[in-house]
Amino acid sequence: MLWYDYIKKTGKVPEWPYKVEYGKEKVVESDVLVIGGGVAGCRAAIEAARRGASVAVAERGSVKRGGQGGAGVDHWHGAVTNPCSKVTPEMYTQAFIESSKGYTNPSARYIIAKEGWDTLRECEDMGVQIRDEDDIFKGAPFRDEETKLLFAYDYESRNCIRIFGHNIKPVLHKTMLELGVSIYNRVCITSLLTEGGKRGARVIGATGVNTRTGEFCVFKAKAVVISTGRVGRLFNFSPEVNQFSSMLDMNLSGQGFSIGWRAGAEFLMMESVGVRGASENNYVPYSTGNCSNTYFGTPIVDSEGREVPYLKTDGSRVGEYGEIFEPEKPEEGGFYIGVGVGLHQPIAKKYRLPDIDPDIPNKIARGEYKLPLYADFTKMPELERRALFGLMIGNEGKTRVPIYRNYTRWGFDPDKDMLLCPPGEPMNFRGSCWWSGGGKGVLNSMSILGSGYLTDWRLQTTVEGLFVAGGQPVNGSGCHGEAQTTGRYAGRQAAKYSRTAHHAEPDPSQLEAEKERCYAPVRAEGGIGWKELNSAIVRIMEDYCSQHRSENVLKLGIKRMRELMANEGSRAYASNPHELGRLIECFGLADVGEMIMEASLARRGSNSALSFYRTDYPNLDEPEWDCFISIKLGENEAETSKLPLDYYVREPYAPTLQENYSLYGAFDA
């Protein structure tokens, strides 16, 4: 029942249903604290608990279905050690290094490649179906008859596996409960606690606010894993029109970056801001016709039935339908690297598959294709269609209910029907992900890309006792495979670390200051609400941190952000604990905005690999700036330094991926 209907019916404004006790302390002690109960955090918790650690998980939403992967999954990247794969962990990592020109986290990529398949196999043991047990796809070109594994996208190299993962989160949740993991839902983490309250000192816990009761949670732990997700709400905020089309839920507010920043951890690639289509003013993911990601391989026809061809990277037409799924240069070690894996496009040709004709916008403008276009599922081989709609749409998060369930209830049948591609401007058909409006030709949704914590080979940050996991914090983005594998790995490392670390009491003045900061909004009067503040933060990023940046504009941006937070921000109000959580997240967003602008200031050279353009340093790719910029919060100001792109195989590390993994990662204790 909509709240308005309730008021109409009862004549009453509903009271807040939970008992509110702002600031009442709740203390939780554990060996390992996991911040963020998405798929990465759940795997970290499970792994640490299996290794004997007592584990607490603090989750912003609700663990059973929360997080970006909470709604399910249909494919798993990086399972390169599965028995059918033709890709090795070394090839896989190299593909990322080449495609990103070195601007990625190769240690994390290697860990993902080494352990992704094992991590998936454990999902199977926990209760996720990862094979075609019912032989529905017998004889399909993407099936291995012996293992019954089904592969996605690249049917040749077989490193990405289609899975029936709609229940993955409930399965992880159940396993956590069986292992005695303590779960704290509806907690917005607000800060990390450090030894003696000093920035840069060992992390000994965290604070949080319960967004139903307003309680102040004090988590004491020997080791902390941050496994929060990406950062939405920073370059774009209009939930009234775009939440349904968003791939970033409202909880993804950069809190996981802000708390590490304030604790003194170092970050890389914060200046890397990419244009992401998925968001503003667009459609529910996969609700309209397109041929990207899950819908890759769908035949596209125009209104007169003319088929739009898939082309190889050299521009030639794909012949047989099945060639769409073949990498073009397997003899040179080429394979498909995957989609949504945290890389700026375009990736190296060797690691692509054929794609829909990139010249569609011009051909529409010239009248060669007549709008509207349609995704014509009926033209696909039956098993491909079943894999696409029955398996992938039927299991992937964000499509199982809003697309599969709703569309079939309203009669949609991919055996009989075509999906409309909403027409609009020809430019909308740039790329292949048309539902997202990614081709609309405007920077309608920017987001940090590839950015995250600087980690060592243990996935420990530069602050002792603080580990990270997940798609965003570790290597900038990613999907279930990346998130769960790094989660499992970080959980293992954190459990090991916690065995020799000691508990330390939080510094009372650190707790007091944090309480003051967090609860000021419930006493504030006459200020603005969180949504207005959020929108103003976004406006600063739009105005002062667009894709083309310069020193004087960035400095103005930092000044504006500080002014905003010192004035409107410090007087903003929250009328209940829900609003308080959203407002505290805005404080975190402002931090992330500053981190991005500070890192952008520090990179005094334009860089094509990062889509980073400085109008005051327009020369592209100067060798002296072919390096990472590391950024951290010092005593009062941001401190930046250069870090070589191959830091992960330099002193103090060993010179190869393999040796480092053996030294730091491969232990069984």
Added chain:
Amino acid sequence: MIYSVPNPPSPCKILEFDPEKCTGCNICVETCPLDVMLPNPEKGREPLVLYTEECWACGGCAEECPNDALTLIAPTKQRISAIWIRKSTGEEFRVGMAKVPEPNTRPPLGNRR
């Protein structure tokens, strides 16, 4: 009674409860990662949908509902062009239309519930 209330929220009707099926168990309230709903002050009744604009359409509420009492509907703006066309007849359909062809009863693939 005419009330002084803010403008209607947008989106408005993202979650529809079937009052015949909903028992007011609040499993959906507990499941929602965004805390979009609150328990109805009247016990045993369907929850109140308060933060409509925070729903990101994950469908967890509908998945977890033991009575299939919940339908998650995209905002009208995002349904109006999300259309399919039946090749044999040329008819057009979309979610939310009164005129509906026979439902497609084929369940999604996967043998775990």
